[in-house]
Amino acid sequence: MSSEIGANIRRERDRLRWSQARLAREVCRAAGIAGEPVGRQEVSRWETGKRTPREWLPFLAAALGVTVDTLSTPQKPAVPPLPTLADFLPEEDPLSPLESRTGRRVGIGTVDELQQRVHGLRLADDVLAGGDLIRPALRDLRRVVKLYRESTHTSDVGWQLLRQIGELAQIAGWIASDAGQHEEAERIYRLGISAARQAEDHTLAGNLAGSLAYQMSNTGREAEGLILAQAAFRDSQAEAPPKARALYLDRVAWAHTKAGGTENGQQAVRALGEAGQALSEDSEGTESPAYLYWVDAGELRVMESRVYTELHRPLRAVPLLREVLSGYDATHTREMALYLSWLAVALADANEPEEAAAVAERVIFLVTDTPSARVAERVRVILGRLQNYADVPEVAALLAEHPAA
Incomplete structure (x- = not known):
């Protein structure tokens, strides 16, 4: 002191x-x-x-x-405002090539370098939060758009550059959303959808649209989120590999869940089953885009457990979450905290407030000083849910220790 x-x-x-x-x-x-x-x-x-x-x-x-x-009183260090996409892109159509291109000629080697950079950003997102990554993500997005507009290249290289803009927009949008910059994330996703469609990469366009739908479902725009998630699956499934279809269906399941109501709950469970069926069609010989590296049976179980938690079916949710968390990579702190947050809520629904409080304490410990709006919101949800058990000593102690968590 x-x-x-x-x-x-x-x-x-x-x-x-x-x-x-x-x-x-x-x-x-x-x-x-x-x-x-x-x-x-x-x-x-x-x-x-x-x-x-x-x-x-x-x-x-x-x-x-x-x-x-x-x-x-300890003073918080001054934090510069987060940048926005407008800070990095031209005011006119950002995907319109300049009539007079003064940049260097680029070939497929440049595209390969961009692919590695984009994938590196995805891997960084596994262990860092959105607030830490939004600045480099937007700088990279601006750089690739500038390269596409100003350089000279063949038509094939141009299509590949558009795909990289789309892929980078997907991870940058996810990062912006995690940083709590939802309007910014939507602008980034829409830029990526435009790039993917121009590149005629319908699988990538579906992934971007599904990501935007997921954000809408989580930020009070449930009806829009459901419509967009269904459209992303419907418009992209014909060309999509099994992993992509499984991911689209996962987002449809979540959108139905957030929309609420008995019928939507039933549709959510049905979509989960279809997602599992789609993933079962994936085999060693099936080629999937690199950005789907994280889609596997474990991730589908996570979504399944979250859906059952949201539907207040803890007897289904708790065993699934315990199974997933038992083998999860501890270096992925944010995801670990998010999955634990769902377990805490499911335990509260199962009338196990003491254990729910212990899990909540672990979540708060894991995410101290983590600049993730997603995690912050989940902590608020947990503590709000535990208010119903404020007379339980373990819960009372938690609420007293973290009143502003």
Whole structure:
């Protein structure tokens, strides 16, 4: 605490452009004490945390013209505003090639380098949150759009560049959504859909549309999310490999779940079954896009457990979540926290508040200082659900310790 107070004293002194000696004199004046019982060296000890001001704190606050709380409360570091896609792209149609191209000629080697960069960003998203990645993701997206518009290239390379714009937009949109920038994510997804359609890559367009539908379903636009998720599956399934169809159907299942109602619940369970059937058709000889590397039976079980949790069927959800979490990669902290959050809610639904509180505590521990809006929202959901058990000692202790979590 003394180091935090010291940093605050230094900040306020710098704001006034005072020397340490000047502050020492002003503190004595504020205390109404003649002479200099507080000198420059004492102020230095306070600022470096070697000594705590204690009884001098009110006089320090008065001298600096701030409250005692301002000096004693840890200050959050200033965070620059998150960039938006508009900061990185031209105002006109961003996918319209310039009539007079002054850039260098690019070939398939450049496309290969971009593919590696995009995949590296996907892998980074496995272990980092959206708030950490949105700046490099948008810089990369701007760079690829600029390259497409300004360089000279063959038609085939142009199509490949459009695909890379689409793939990069998919991961950048996901990152922006995780950072809580939902309007920005939608703009990015729509840019990607346009690029994928121009490249005639219907599988990629379906993936982007499904990602946007997923965001809509999670941000109060359930009806739109359901319509878009169904359209993404319907328009893309003919050319999509099994993994892609399974993913589209997973999103349809979630969209039905979020839409609510008995019929939608039944449709959600039916879509889960169809997703499993689609994935079972995947084999070693089946080629899938690199961006589907994470789609497997485990991920389908995660969605299945989430659907059953949302439908308040904890007897189905809890065993599935325990199975998934038992073998999950602990380095994927955000996903681990998200899956645990669903387990906490399912346990609360199963009338196991003590265990739900223990899981919630683990979620909060895992995501401390993680800049993910998804995780923050899930923590709020858990604590809200546990309010029904506020008289249970373990829950009461959790709510008291994390009132603003």
